[in-house]
Amino acid sequence: MSSINEPADPLAKGTFATAKQAWKDLFIWKQRVVVRNEHGEEHTEWKSPDPLKNPISLMAQLSAKDWVFFIVGFCSWSADAFDFHALSIQTTKLAKFYKRSNTDISTAITLTLLLRSIGAAIFGFAGDKWGRKWPMVINMIILGLLQIATIYSATFQQFLAVRALFGLFMGGVYGNAIAMALENCPTNARGLMSGILQQGYSFGYVMAACANLGVGGSTDSWKTVFWGGAGVSIGVGVIRIFFPESQQFIDAKKAGKRTKAPGVFWNETKRMLGAEWRMCIYCIVLMTWFNYYSHTSQDSYTTFMIASKELNSAAATRASILMKTGACVGGTIIGYISQWFGRRRSIIVAAIISACLIPAWILPTTERSLSASGFMIQFFVQGAWGVIPIHLNELSPQAFRSSFPGITYQLGNMISSPSAQIVNAIAESHFVTSVTGKKVDAYGPVMGIATAIIATGIAVTTAFGPERKGREFEGPPVAPIVAKDLEEGRISAEKNNVNAVEEVTEEPGLSEKKL
Known part of the structure; x- marks a missing residue:
């Protein structure tokens, strides 16, 4: 953003004052930015957004080292998503294998999401204290081993226990991955790179769907997909060993921040929570909406096409691949546009458009039409998500940029953890008439109504929430003392x-x- 050197009122203090200021700022094209000088003194001024630049030129601003950090973060997040969706996209196979209902199998998804917040706290704080590298290495290797353990789970109870442990270690990936990938990006390239990074999640889904399509529809074929996920996760963990620590962490360590005793770090954490509790709660609420948004609209979509639209497994998987291809494209484009249009405006517009597309999303009956409508709605669902990595990074307290995004994201995941189970339970207890005249599970109406409510909640919450676009990441954190x-x-x-x-x-x- 280019400065116009126009002083602005300081950021509001207090919940209602912040909401009021945020609502007014939403309709002001200029951005209220806190500027810090070399002495650490801060003031607030208005800045005009820079015009959108050629994305190739934005990418060229990243150095080779920046690209290493970004690619490793992207691969970690993609492997994490592959492992998660290896289960959600094969719900019907697992239900047949364990002789359980789809709702019972989705209990594993609930347990995974429920325990991710604990892993986010443990490995997020580890990333802030000891660096991004080794917590991520440990996470990825153990995730791969737990994928293998899932394959050898002989009973449904063993299966649930392993997936609960999987969630614990899965939770540690997101915070460290986005901190490592984005904190060294040039300011005006953050929106684009945030959109690309977030689509690692969709890319992981596409890889899992392609693997599922490749192994066929037999009941035992789910194990092959899990073997593939194990190899990807362990491979990323091993590769990460050979790359350096995050430059941001190295700078902080050189400045002496990490030479403090462990008690000091936890004291700083408590002081941060005391000062930033409103921001923590807001981000948790926002991430709860967003996690409901993605899981409600995607986790049961393959099941929806098989059970309600009566497509075979191969056709449903192909439609799922195209759906998440739309997510990859939308997240990248809208994340890129947010650098000019604003983080909050981009999220709000994408959420509203996705709500308007719901009828076109759930009413079609053929593979082609379901593929096209799935592509379009996920373009905007994941388009809104594409803004989230950099939005959370910009809202994070400076010294906690590894732990804060991961913890708030995973707490939102924990609260929204029953989403797939709720959708399956309601859909399996209500019925609609299919195009062939059969009574089928009501996945379409359930997913449509839920997504409309969630998209509205996201738009309202974002409209009254803060934005820190253009916030400076450079330099080690400074701890002011009066x-x-x-x-x-x-x-x-x-x-x-x-x-x-x-x-x-x-x-x-x-x-x-x-x-």
């Missing part, structure tokens, strides 16, 4: 288990401690 605290001894080297305070600088209106 002079009064220093004078009264409330923050001391002994209390925080710090061996020494090397330098304390005080300027008018600014006191800062450097460790």
Whole structure:
């Protein structure tokens, strides 16, 4: 964004004041931006969005090292999605294998999503404290091993237990992946790269669907897809070993941030939560809506085409592949446009359009029409999602850019974890008449009504929420300390288990401690 050097009112404080300011800013083309000078002093001013640039030139701004970080983050997120969708896209096969209903099998999806928030907290904080590299390596290798364990689950109870453990380790991938991939991107390339990165999730779905199509429709063929997912995850984990640590973490370590005792890190975490609790709650609510948005509209879509539209497994899988191809395209394009149009405006418009497309999405009866309508609705569903990685990064407290996005995202996942199970349970207890005159499960109406409610919730929540587009990521986090605290001894080297305070600088209106 280009500055027009026009002062703006500071960011509002308080829930209602922030919502009021956010609603007004939505209709102002200029962006309210907090600018920080070399001394750490901040002021707020209006900036006009830069015009959209050639995406090739934006990509060219990334250095070779930036591309390494981005590609590894993308591959990790794609492998994570492959592993998850290897189950959701084969629900009917697993139901036959374990002699259970589709609703029973979707219990595994609920358990996976439920426990992801715990993994996000553990590995997110590990990423902020010890770096992005090794937590991700551990995550990916264990995920691969748990895919193998799923294959050898002889009973349904063993299957559920393994998938619960899978969710624990799956939760640690997202935060570290997007922090590593985006925190070194040039400011004006973030929207484009965020859209591309988020579509790693859709790309993983496409890979899982292609694998499912390739192995055929036999009941035991689901195991082959899981073997493929295990190989992808372990391969990404091993490859990550040979690439360097995130530059952002290295800079912070050189500045001395990670030389502090463990107690100091957790004290900082508690202070961050005390200061940013409103932002935490807002992002959790937003991510709850978004996770319902994606899981409700996609996890049961293949089942919908088989059970309600009476397509065979191959036709339903082909339509699913085209549906998620639309997601890849939409997420990239709308993420790119958000750099000019704004994060919130892009999300709101995409959500509203997706709601308008619901009739065209659930009413068709042929493979071609279902493929086309699925492509279009996922273009906008994942288009809204394409803005989320960079939007969460920009809203994150600076020192917690690995843990904050992952934890808020996975807590939203935890709250929305029953989404697939709810859809299956309601659909299997209600019936509609198919094109052949048979009574079939009512997946279409259930998914349509739920998606309309969720899209409306996303639009409203986003309209009254904050935006920090253009926020600076560069430089290690600075921990401001007021002079009064220093004078009264409330923050001391002994209390925080710090061996020494090397330098304390005080300027008018600014006191800062450097460790």
